[in-house]
Amino acid sequence: MNSNVAALNTLQTLVVIGNGMVGHHCVEQLIERGALGRYQLHVFSEEPVRAYDRVHLSEYFTGRDAESLALSDAALYQTPGVTLHLGVAVLEIDRARRQVLTAQGSVAYDTLVLATGSYPFVPDIDGAEGDSRLVYRTLEDLDAIRRAASHARRGVVVGGGLLGLEAANALKSLGLEAHVVEFAPRLMPVQLDELGGLALKSQIERLGVGVHLSRATQSISAGEQYRYRMNFANEQSLETDLIVFSAGIRAQDALARQCELQIGPRGGVVIDDQCLSSDPHIYAIGECASWNGSLFGLVAPGYQMARSVAAQLCDQDAEPFIGADMSTKLKLLGVDVGSIGDAHAHTPGARSYQFIDEASASYRRLVVDATGKQVLGAVLVGDNSYYDTLLQYAQNGIALPAEPASLILPSSSGAPTLGPGALPESAMVCSCHNVSKGAICSAIDGGCSDLAQLKTQTKACTGCGGCAGLLKQVFEHELIARGVSVDKSLCEHFAFTRQELYALVRVEGLHSFEELLARHGRGHTGCDVCKPAVGSILASCWNQPIMDASLVPLQDTNDTFMANMQKNGTYSVVPRIAGGEISAEKLIVIGQVAKKYQLYTKITGGQRIDLFGAQLHQLPQIWGELIEAGFETGHAYGKSTRTVKSCVGSTWCRYGVQDSVAMALLIEDRYKGLRAPHKLKFAVSGCTRECAEAQSKDVGVIATEKGWNLYLCGNGGMRPRHAELFATDLDDATLIRYIDRFLMFYIRTADKLQRTSVWRESLEGGLDYLKQVVIDDSLGLGEELEAQMQRVVNRYECEWANALKDPDKLKRFRTFVNDERADPSIHFVEERGQRRPIMATELNLIPVTEELA
Amino acid sequence: MNLSNSPRANARPALWQSVCSQHDLVRNSGVVVWLDGAQVALFYLPQAEGKTLYAIDNHDPQSGANVIGRGLVGSLKGELVVASPLYKQHFRLEDGCCLEYPQQRLRVWPVRLHDGLVQVGVANEH
Numbered sequence: 001m002n003s004n005v006a007a008l009n010t011l012q013t014l015v016v017i018g019n020g021m022v023g024h025h026c027v028e029q030l031i032e033r034g035a036l037g038r039y040q041l042h043v044f045s046e047e048p049v050r051a052y053d054r055v056h057l058s059e060y061f062t063g064r065d066a067e068s069l070a071l072s073d074a075a076l077y078q079t080p081g082v083t084l085h086l087g088v089a090v091l092e093i094d095r096a097r098r099q100v101l102t103a104q105g106s107v108a109y110d111t112l113v114l115a116t117g118s119y120p121f122v123p124d125i126d127g128a129e130g131d132s133r134l135v136y137r138t139l140e141d142l143d144a145i146r147r148a149a150s151h152a153r154r155g156v157v158v159g160g161g162l163l164g165l166e167a168a169n170a171l172k173s174l175g176l177e178a179h180v181v182e183f184a185p186r187l188m189p190v191q192l193d194e195l196g197g198l199a200l201k202s203q204i205e206r207l208g209v210g211v212h213l214s215r216a217t218q219s220i221s222a223g224e225q226y227r228y229r230m231n232f233a234n235e236q237s238l239e240t241d242l243i244v245f246s247a248g249i250r251a252q253d254a255l256a257r258q259c260e261l262q263i264g265p266r267g268g269v270v271i272d273d274q275c276l277s278s279d280p281h282i283y284a285i286g287e288c289a290s291w292n293g294s295l296f297g298l299v300a301p302g303y304q305m306a307r308s309v310a311a312q313l314c315d316q317d318a319e320p321f322i323g324a325d326m327s328t329k330l331k332l333l334g335v336d337v338g339s340i341g342d343a344h345a346h347t348p349g350a351r352s353y354q355f356i357d358e359a360s361a362s363y364r365r366l367v368v369d370a371t372g373k374q375v376l377g378a379v380l381v382g383d384n385s386y387y388d389t390l391l392q393y394a395q396n397g398i399a400l401p402a403e404p405a406s407l408i409l410p411s412s413s414g415a416p417t418l419g420p421g422a423l424p425e426s427a428m429v430c431s432c433h434n435v436s437k438g439a440i441c442s443a444i445d446g447g448c449s450d451l452a453q454l455k456t457q458t459k460a461c462t463g464c465g466g467c468a469g470l471l472k473q474v475f476e477h478e479l480i481a482r483g484v485s486v487d488k489s490l491c492e493h494f495a496f497t498r499q500e501l502y503a504l505v506r507v508e509g510l511h512s513f514e515e516l517l518a519r520h521g522r523g524h525t526g527c528d529v530c531k532p533a534v535g536s537i538l539a540s541c542w543n544q545p546i547m548d549a550s551l552v553p554l555q556d557t558n559d560t561f562m563a564n565m566q567k568n569g570t571y572s573v574v575p576r577i578a579g580g581e582i583s584a585e586k587l588i589v590i591g592q593v594a595k596k597y598q599l600y601t602k603i604t605g606g607q608r609i610d611l612f613g614a615q616l617h618q619l620p621q622i623w624g625e626l627i628e629a630g631f632e633t634g635h636a637y638g639k640s641t642r643t644v645k646s647c648v649g650s651t652w653c654r655y656g657v658q659d660s661v662a663m664a665l666l667i668e669d670r671y672k673g674l675r676a677p678h679k680l681k682f683a684v685s686g687c688t689r690e691c692a693e694a695q696s697k698d699v700g701v702i703a704t705e706k707g708w709n710l711y712l713c714g715n716g717g718m719r720p721r722h723a724e725l726f727a728t729d730l731d732d733a734t735l736i737r738y739i740d741r742f743l744m745f746y747i748r749t750a751d752k753l754q755r756t757s758v759w760r761e762s763l764e765g766g767l768d769y770l771k772q773v774v775i776d777d778s779l780g781l782g783e784e785l786e787a788q789m790q791r792v793v794n795r796y797e798c799e800w801a802n803a804l805k806d807p808d809k810l811k812r813f814r815t816f817v818n819d820e821r822a823d824p825s826i827h828f829v830e831e832r833g834q835r836r837p838i839m840a841t842e843l844n845l846i847p848v849t850e851e852l853a
Numbered sequence: 854m855n856l857s858n859s860p861r862a863n864a865r866p867a868l869w870q871s872v873c874s875q876h877d878l879v880r881n882s883g884v885v886v887w888l889d890g891a892q893v894a895l896f897y898l899p900q901a902e903g904k905t906l907y908a909i910d911n912h913d914p915q916s917g918a919n920v921i922g923r924g925l926v927g928s929l930k931g932e933l934v935v936a937s938p939l940y941k942q943h944f945r946l947e948d949g950c951c952l953e954y955p956q957q958r959l960r961v962w963p964v965r966l967h968d969g970l971v972q973v974g975v976a977n978e979h
Contacts, residue, residue, distance in 0.1 A: 075915065553879075557925065560923065565920065817884045
């Protein structure tokens with residue numbers, strides 16, 4: 001009997017119903033707190049996709065897809081011990097037997113967490129159906145709105161609250177004329193006072209959104225100009241093609257009602273301070289829970305409940321849930337709106353200061369207590385830059401300045417801002433994840449010395465992200481206060497930055513990892529952080545073949561095998577197609593190779609062809625055939641020059657003013673094989689129409705009548721950045737000289753894995769400084785940088801051609817060193833006429849915890 | 854029938870089976886051998902202070918692919934580890950434990966160099 005097996009048998013079953021933001025946060029917290037040591041976790045989600053960011057739902061219409069809105073990597077729910085049942089609704093809870101029933105059967109639980117959230121409230125209105133009864137809550141709802149909008153001109157949102165205005169924004173971004181219909185006499189009646197509502201209305205109307213207040217919709221009938229007509233109580237009407245109801249939410253407590261848990265007066269599962277329902281085995285968290293008669297429709301209180309429950313289930317100290325601060329800071333339709341604490345001055349004796357700017361439709365209200373010493377609340381419309389300071393005053397009871405009004409007056413009047421040093425330890429920096437200034441300080445005292453690590457460790461700023469600025473300020477202030485110099489060590493083996501190691505390698509002429517480690521590092525081995533970083537530095541400096549015996553162990557797997565590993569362990573192969581120019585003969589060879597080895601082929605964004613599905617032992621055969629036909633490696637696997645994209649230019653195009661293909665070939669031939677801190681992409685456009693999209697590249701070149709304009713440090717990918725215009729009307733030689741200097745300066749000074757865009761943003765002195773270094777040669781480095789580049793260029797050799805000549809280097813390209821067979825567990829299926837990897841589900845495999853024999 | 858991660862299996866294997874030559878190993882890196890249906894990754898660290906040869910399962914539980922032998926070896930806080938090439942989680946070479954996800958655990962085998970041959974310890978039934 002194995003101890004692991006024994007442990008498995010003693011696991012309890014914990015079921016979480018609902019995979020919205022709060023349910024997901026609970027799962028994350030449970031895993032983080034070690035719950036998988038004691039529970040098997042089953043998560044049921046009615047929706048077919050895993051938890052996504054509902055706060056930023058409207059971005060679904062401006063380019064974000066379901067995957068990018070997802071709150072976690074798919075991997076989280078593949079953690080052994082966690083099973084996510086997507087698209088499986090729980091139909092019934094049997095409390096007596098402690099089981100949940102779904103269409104696919106029942107699951108017994110020891111403990112149950114309800115995180116079923118809420119559903120949109122739609123008032124009973126005659127004629128509301130189909131496109132006149134849309135709601136705004138899930139991705140499916142958004143798909144329905146998008147479908148309805150495709151043949152619509154005008155859209156109406158019923159409800160002028162927070163979600164209603166979000167929905168109006170969504171309609172606007174779909175290109176519709178948007179209107180908001182609100183029952184109350186002002187917008188956002190919960191958060192704003194009358195003047196605040198007026199200011200918001202005025203700002204929103206300026207954006208072209210119609211606002212109709214004090215309107216009760218009685219019925220919906222067929223329209224004349226538009227599809228529907230909304231008939232209001234006062235005999236007025238409004239015509240529209242679609243109607244989205246966003247008139248409030250109701251707790252989704254259907255399951256709780258079915259199993260007869262106690263339900264609150266306004267709906268919702270009644271919970272105590274421990275988030276426990278009337279059944280001691282069932283917790284409820286988030287919008288489906290009713291605490292002290294109140295429901296909480298914001299994400300931060302839901303997260304508080306999720307944390308509390310996760311801590312209790314792991315036998316850790318849990319903070320009881322005792323209500324929540326409902327302060328909010330939002331950008332609605334591009335207008336800043338903030339509401340803090342007692343915004344309506346309901347506290348007896350409360351007094352207000354108000355600031356109104358009708359010209360810009362800005363409004364601010366500060367509510368203070370009867371003694372005039374403490375902030376009770378605030379309303380902000382038009383400018384949220386006051387929010388952080390006011391919130392800190394309100395939450396931490398900081399004494400007001402002598403002239404409280406200065407806190408909401410325009411900043412030119414010299415209002416005192418609250419520096420991070422003035423905040424008490426208890427000050428809440430991140431309210432989504434409940435991170436106080438004190439928690440940040442103790443993380444720093446515990447050795448945390450970089451912002452990314454701080455975020456991972458404390459989770460601060462990983463919720464809505466609104467505290468990013470404050471977090472950075474507090475972090476830097478506290479570091480300086482401790483006299484800490486920021487630790488930029490590469491890893492535990494080198495107490496140097498990448499830049500410092502680069503200088504050591506060059507100055508001391510070191511050619512191997514072992515030499516560098518022996519002289520300047522610790523230990524004998526290194527790790528997967530420092531080895532590839534040093535491998536890259538050695539390649540940038542000396543450009544030796546990366547398959548040399550001493551360099552092989554340094555490379556990340558893709559560099560080691562000079563191909564790109566895919567999810568099933570096979571590789572993709574990308575031969576260089578410089579400038580995207582290729583002859584018919586070479587295309588045929590690629591086709592023949594793909595056919596012979598049954599490779600899946602796809603055209604890349606960089607104007608090349610990617611061949612997928614090669615096993616390790618096939619790589620030398622494939623490359624043998626490609627090199628025979630005149631191809632060379634495309635370095636698609638390296639942190640190195642990738643492609644130079646180009647348009648056809650003046651040779652063919654009636655608009656082209658220079659030969660962009662010839663320039664692309666010149667650039668690609670010069671810099672191919674250059675290894676850098678990160679991958680490098682180039683493009684050359686033959687005229688200002690910019691068909692090669694050069695302004696999204698690290699180095700972009702655009703033809704002019706007189707020569708070339710050079711753009712630097714652009715980036716596509718996850719965080720797009722336009723390249724900046726660096727120099728204009730250059731001749732060929734000057735263009736190449738500038739690029740030489742720029743690239744070598746980047747290689748010399750960038751951090752590990754830092755793209756040029758990020759490097760440029762962190763470069764002190766910015767673009768002007770870069771111009772001084774490259775154009776004016778202010779550091780006197782110009783010739784040295786050029787000479788270094790020339791050495792790398794002179795040393796270029798196709799790595800695959802080099803490896804194929806050396807039987808020793810080919811030794812590694814064996815799936816098994818003692819057997820000729822291929823990996824028998826790699827399977828393909830055919831799709832659209834090509835092979836692709838088989839998916840786990842198609843193998844009828846259910847991922848299970850590895851059982852030990 | 855236990856030849857997995859228990860320390861006892863490491864201590865006294867029932868049988869040493871030769872799997873490849875020492876020349877098949879790659880210094881400071883990994884190769885994979887086929888062992889009666891199992892895929893065993895061999896990592897050779899000639900400069901290491903203690904053991905210089907490790908045998909660990911080639912199957913990455915996170916991706917489901919057989920890729921561990923192609924991972925990068927390193928040391929973290931004094932322990933030798935291999936990083937999975939796909940999702941970069943680290944496994945201790947000594948006992949196959951995953952540092953990031955304790956639930957993931959790789960099988961390890963006793964292994965030795967003998968007369969220029971690499972030998973893996975297997976249990977009786979093989």
